Amino acid sequence: MNFIEELRWRGMLHDVMPGTEEQLNKELTSGYIGFDPTADSLHVGHLTQIMTLIHFQRAGHRPVALVGGATGMVGDPSGKSAERNLLSEDVLFHNVSCLETQLKKFLDFDCGANSAQMVNNYDWFKSFSFLDFIRDVGKHITVNYMMAKDSVKKRLEGDSGMSFTEFSYQLVQGFDFYHLWKEKNCLVQMGGSDQWGNMVTGTELIRRKAGGSAFAITTELIKKADGTKFGKTESGAVWLDPKKTSPFKFYQFWLNTSDDDAKTWIRIFTLKNREEIESLEKEHDTAPHLRLLQKALAEDITIRCHGEAALQTALKTTDFLFGNGSLEFLLNLNDEEILDVFEGIPQFKISGSALKNGITLNDLLAEHAAVFPSKSEARKMIQGGGVALNKEKLADPAQVIDAAQLIKNRYLVVQKGKKNYFLLIVE
Numbered sequence: 162m163n164f165i166e167e168l169r170w171r172g173m174l175h176d177v178m179p180g181t182e183e184q185l186n187k188e189l190t191s192g193y194i195g196f197d198p199t200a201d202s203l204h205v206g207h208l209t210q211i212m213t214l215i216h217f218q219r220a221g222h223r224p225v226a227l228v229g230g231a232t233g234m235v236g237d238p239s240g241k242s243a244e245r246n247l248l249s250e251d252v253l254f255h256n257v258s259c260l261e262t263q264l265k266k267f268l269d270f271d272c273g274a275n276s277a278q279m280v281n282n283y284d285w286f287k288s289f290s291f292l293d294f295i296r297d298v299g300k301h302i303t304v305n306y307m308m309a310k311d312s313v314k315k316r317l318e319g320d321s322g323m324s325f326t327e328f329s330y331q332l333v334q335g336f337d338f339y340h341l342w343k344e345k346n347c348l349v350q351m352g353g354s355d356q357w358g359n360m361v362t363g364t365e366l367i368r369r370k371a372g373g374s375a376f377a378i379t380t381e382l383i384k385k386a387d388g389t390k391f392g393k394t395e396s397g398a399v400w401l402d403p404k405k406t407s408p409f410k411f412y413q414f415w416l417n418t419s420d421d422d423a424k425t426w427i428r429i430f431t432l433k434n435r436e437e438i439e440s441l442e443k444e445h446d447t448a449p450h451l452r453l454l455q456k457a458l459a460e461d462i463t464i465r466c467h468g469e470a471a472l473q474t475a476l477k478t479t480d481f482l483f484g485n486g487s488l489e490f491l492l493n494l495n496d497e498e499i500l501d502v503f504e505g506i507p508q509f510k511i512s513g514s515a516l517k518n519g520i521t522l523n524d525l526l527a528e529h530a531a532v533f534p535s536k537s538e539a540r541k542m543i544q545g546g547g548v549a550l551n552k553e554k555l556a557d558p559a560q561v562i563d564a565a566q567l568i569k570n571r572y573l574v575v576q577k578g579k580k581n582y583f584l585l586i587v588e
Contacts, residue, residue: 164220165378170435171216171428173209173380175354178364181376184348185222189275192217192349192378193225193341195282195334196264198233198256199248202402203263205414206392208430208462209380211267213351214277215432218268223275225347226264227337230257230283235330247326257281263401267465278345282337298336301369302362307331310358331362338363342375354379383429386421401466407501408467412475415459416452420445423454431461478502482582488552491568499572503584507532513587516564522550523558525573525585532575532583542577549576 165182168174184190194210196203203211214224233253248256261279268277307313310331316323338360341347350360360377367373383391392399399414400406406414418426423445427438445454463472480486481502491499509530526532526539526548533539540558542548548555551566551574564587567573573585 162216162220164217164222167216167220168213168378168380172425173213173429175379175381176357176377177379178361178377180374181349181378184376185220189222190349191223191225191278191341191345191347192351193227193280193338193347194351195227195229195232195337196260197229197236198253198260199236201256201259202400202405203260204392204398204400206383206398207401209383210352211264212430213378213380214268217351218272218275218277219432221275224268224277225280225341225345226268226277227280227282227341228257228260228264229337230254230281231286232282232330232333232337233257235333236327257283259402280341280345282333282340285340286333294332294336298332298339298366298370301366302332302335306365307362310362312355312358331359332366334359335362335366338375339366339370342367342373343371348374349376349378351378351380353382355382383426386419386425403467403471407504408463408471409475409478409502410504411466412459412463412472412479415462416455416479418455418458420449420454423452423458427454427458427461431458433457433461474498483580486552488568488574491572491574496569496571499569503582506582506584508584508586510586510588513564516562516567516587519561519563521558522548522555522560522562525562526575530575530583530585532577547578550574552576 163182164185165174165177194214196207196210214226218224230253233248233256234250236247261281264279270277270279307328308317312331313323313328316327338347338350350363352360357377357379360379364375364377367375385391398406399411401411403411415426424442427433427441431438433441441454441457445451460472460476463475477486477490481490491502494502509532511525511529515529520529522543523536523539526543527534527536533542539548543558544556546554546556550562551568562573564570567587571587573587575583575585577583
């Protein structure tokens with residue numbers, strides 16, 4: 162597999178330094194991507210780089226995942242309009258550990274010559290004194306060279322300016338490349354297109370300090386077809402940690418993509434080959450309402466990030482909320498999993514004593530839980546057949562609801578209309 166060609170047809174390739182493709186076609190080559198531990202989880206915005214490393218390994222090369230315990234202490238100014246808040250060492254080291262665990266799920270660390278490697282740049286920076294750094298690294302890169310970088314110019318032209326800490330970031334990242342080049346014969350650095358300036362600083366440092374050659378590849382920054390930011394929802398970032406974004410929400414993020422985005426993203430975020438994708442596109446175009454592309458994309462990525470069992474739960478949750486799924490699905494879940502299913506869905510807590518002697522459906526939905534703003538509105542919709550309790554349509558506002566109808570002795574699921582769900586939790 163030609164790695165550069167693979168990125169190109171998938172629409173991932175942005176720029177490649179001259180000589181890179183020749184090097185990759187010549188021999189097994191080590192290449193790295195850095196991930197700064199600004200949080201204790203990666204999010205879907207990191208998936209492009211994760212997929213780049215996966216393709217790199219599938220092409221027969223050795224991927225190196227660098228988690229930036231040191232660079233995370235500085236903060237990358239690339240693409241940022243203001244200074245980042247600095248994290249404490251304890252938080253950073255916790256984040257590093259979490260990211261390392263996540264990255265190990267995507268790469269093969271035991272496959273022979275091109276087994277993946279994990280490194281942390283704190284390991285070589287922790288004993289590197291400031292004076293040694295400015296003597297051994299700083300003297301090789303001029304201030305004029307650093308000032309010419311877009312990430313620096315944009316910040317200097319803005320209102321917030323740039324601290325020396327962030328100004329020095331490109332030197333720190335540049336030394337990462339030099340260290341990996343020298344110690345691990347790592348010849349290629351990869352990353353998003355906003356990292357080009359930092360990467361070139363690394364290749365320059367290798368050339369000026371040691372007379373060596375190194376290469377850089379950048380990938381496209383992903384945007385939605387409508388120009389809005391990729392990876393953001395109303396509730397915030399879409400995380401790879403299932404505790405931050407449930408597998409159901411994760412699956413729904415991909416399922417709800419537009420047709421244009423699905424055609425782009427299925428190339429970037431799955432390992433399906435060109436033939437499979439083009440065949441899927443033809444099927445999709447004949448019946449767009451079936452959302453075949455979105456389903457294939459969502460299933461593939463959910464399995465890769467969370468596993469087959471999590472996908473099945475996401476599919477059953479989707480069927481329960483938007484299809485004809487039965488209550489049996491909920492009966493097999495624990496309390497935490499049930500709350501995950503209803504994450505983002507309005508929830509109301511009601512007193513267990515109130516249910517002891519029974520409550521009319523009308524009072525339950527308008528008085529004890531604010532599913533309806535008034536009893537009259539609740540009565541009208543119930544009588545019109547627009548309300549279901551525990552997946553069963555009810556038409557009598559005076560019907561008595563008691564503890565016997567609770568799911569797992571704790572929950573009631575209310576459906577108003579076709580898509581509006583509410584979870585009532587009895588305390």
